[in-house]
Amino acid sequence: MEIFFGIIILVLGLLYFLYARIIRNKNNVLEALAGIDVQLKNRSNLIPNILTIAKKFMAHEKSLLENVTKLRTKESEGYDQTDPTSIKEHISAASALGSELGKMMISVEAYPDLKSNETMVKAQLTYNEVEAKIAAARRFYNSAVAQLNNSIEIFPGHLLAKYTNAKVMPFYETDEAAKEPVSADKYL
Amino acid sequence: MFSIFREIINALIFITRIFRLLSPNLLKSRGMRKSFPENEPWEAGFAGHYDQYLSDKVTSFEKDRLLALKKSRRNFLISLPIIVLIPFGVVNIDWYSLFGEYSFQVLIFMTLLAYGVIIWFITSSMDLYQDTIKTEIFPNILNFFGTFNYHPETQKSAGAYEYSGLIPNFNRETSEDHIKGNYKGVEIDLFETELEQKRRTKKSTYYVTVFKGILITLSMNKKFEGKTVVRKDAGSIGNWFRSTFSFGSLKKVKLEDPKFEKKFEVFSDDQVTARYLLTVTFMERLDELAEVFGGKNIQCCFFGNELFIMIPLKKDMFEPGSIFEPEDFIDDSKSLLKELNLIFSIVDTLKLNIQLNL
Numbered sequence: 001m002e003i004f005f006g007i008i009i010l011v012l013g014l015l016y017f018l019y020a021r022i023i024r025n026k027n028n029v030l031e032a033l034a035g036i037d038v039q040l041k042n043r044s045n046l047i048p049n050i051l052t053i054a055k056k057f058m059a060h061e062k063s064l065l066e067n068v069t070k071l072r073t074k075e076s077e078g079y080d081q082t083d084p085t086s087i088k089e090h091i092s093a094a095s096a097l098g099s100e101l102g103k104m105m106i107s108v109e110a111y112p113d114l115k116s117n118e119t120m121v122k123a124q125l126t127y128n129e130v131e132a133k134i135a136a137a138r139r140f141y142n143s144a145v146a147q148l149n150n151s152i153e154i155f156p157g158h159l160l161a162k163y164t165n166a167k168v169m170p171f172y173e174t175d176e177a178a179k180e181p182v183s184a185d186k187y188l
Numbered sequence: 189m190f191s192i193f194r195e196i197i198n199a200l201i202f203i204t205r206i207f208r209l210l211s212p213n214l215l216k217s218r219g220m221r222k223s224f225p226e227n228e229p230w231e232a233g234f235a236g237h238y239d240q241y242l243s244d245k246v247t248s249f250e251k252d253r254l255l256a257l258k259k260s261r262r263n264f265l266i267s268l269p270i271i272v273l274i275p276f277g278v279v280n281i282d283w284y285s286l287f288g289e290y291s292f293q294v295l296i297f298m299t300l301l302a303y304g305v306i307i308w309f310i311t312s313s314m315d316l317y318q319d320t321i322k323t324e325i326f327p328n329i330l331n332f333f334g335t336f337n338y339h340p341e342t343q344k345s346a347g348a349y350e351y352s353g354l355i356p357n358f359n360r361e362t363s364e365d366h367i368k369g370n371y372k373g374v375e376i377d378l379f380e381t382e383l384e385q386k387r388r389t390k391k392s393t394y395y396v397t398v399f400k401g402i403l404i405t406l407s408m409n410k411k412f413e414g415k416t417v418v419r420k421d422a423g424s425i426g427n428w429f430r431s432t433f434s435f436g437s438l439k440k441v442k443l444e445d446p447k448f449e450k451k452f453e454v455f456s457d458d459q460v461t462a463r464y465l466l467t468v469t470f471m472e473r474l475d476e477l478a479e480v481f482g483g484k485n486i487q488c489c490f491f492g493n494e495l496f497i498m499i500p501l502k503k504d505m506f507e508p509g510s511i512f513e514p515e516d517f518i519d520d521s522k523s524l525l526k527e528l529n530l531i532f533s534i535v536d537t538l539k540l541n542i543q544l545n546l
Contacts, residue, residue: 136464
């Protein structure tokens, strides 16, 4: 009888340990997501300043600048932090904006006056800094997501997942366009 | 066991050094080299500096060197009968009747004291001369790098870095050779230190070295908040203890590089900042730096916009050349330039001077 109760206590203890681990991993993902949002907000706040200067010099890149504005608005829209689909859309928007901004920053190279503009130089430095922080936040998020997904996809975690309301979360992958090699010819 | 072996070797080197005082050629001033040979890449341009700041001091320092050796030899000859008589005293005096049950301790204490005084009597003039090289010549060598300052006595204590959580508990500190300066826009502040911990047995108290090497702070090209600590890996149980008990509010940071994770453990109070500082490239560079210093025991802490690095070293750095060689400051310069090049390699390897976010 004692052995039976011993086994029950052991199983309950193990279940509690797994349950607590999933909750902890879920909260880590939320923390990492909040970290990304802080950095995305910093980038978003920087965009109007960059666009104001860029518009003066980059008349031929109108569509690119408009696209940046559009994507910024899309990225700033609210989303449900507990819904993987909503998170995925938010991440895609952020990735697309990052990609367009990257293109814009490369385009700046083709405009010597803009490139040497003091405000633009400062904006580029800040942009690089913010992008580095976004990359760091993304690494933290992906690490947290990997831990959560492992804990709820591997047996017996997947049995407990529904009781903790934890779902498999999407990874923050960089935009496909950003992975493509950039041709320097256009800017030389 | 290894430390006892090392102590025996050091003692033998020391005895050989003292007996060199009896060499017949000791006080002969041999031909001195007049120009600095630039043999290594890091010595490029130093010949001109040598001619301007050091060569005119050679004659007077050579005179002082010979005087110091002469004094040491005289003191050695005076002490020689006492050195020989001490073992006779140890054997022939009835220590037990004089000091009773404490006779063995008194015997050891008296013998060590007597030899200690004799060693000081013989070597003090040589040590004084070596100190003069450090205070008067080293700053002139370091002037080569522009803004560098050298102080034989350190103005800092290892305790100043306890915030990092990397400094082991210590009861005794011996620090020297404080160097401060700017290399490629990076502020460098370093000193050499030996930290010892007091241990007790039932019968005696002794000290064990818990760290010997250099402590360096470097200004960072990135602004950051919070604290991130990179420690050598202590195995899964050791790491668990550290993350649970040693680092308080700091949490373990799991990084992507398995090679880095095998050698180091990272703890931080800000997961994003830790990854912002420890980029994949920076991790590779830190790993490379550990190889430059011959192992994986490098530890560091990012705090207050500075990078603090602890590098354990067996060898004493920033020491003058042998007093038994004719003085020309060439060996001193070569050794100091080589050691500083090693320090500068930290800035170059970690690319702290470049604002690339890599």
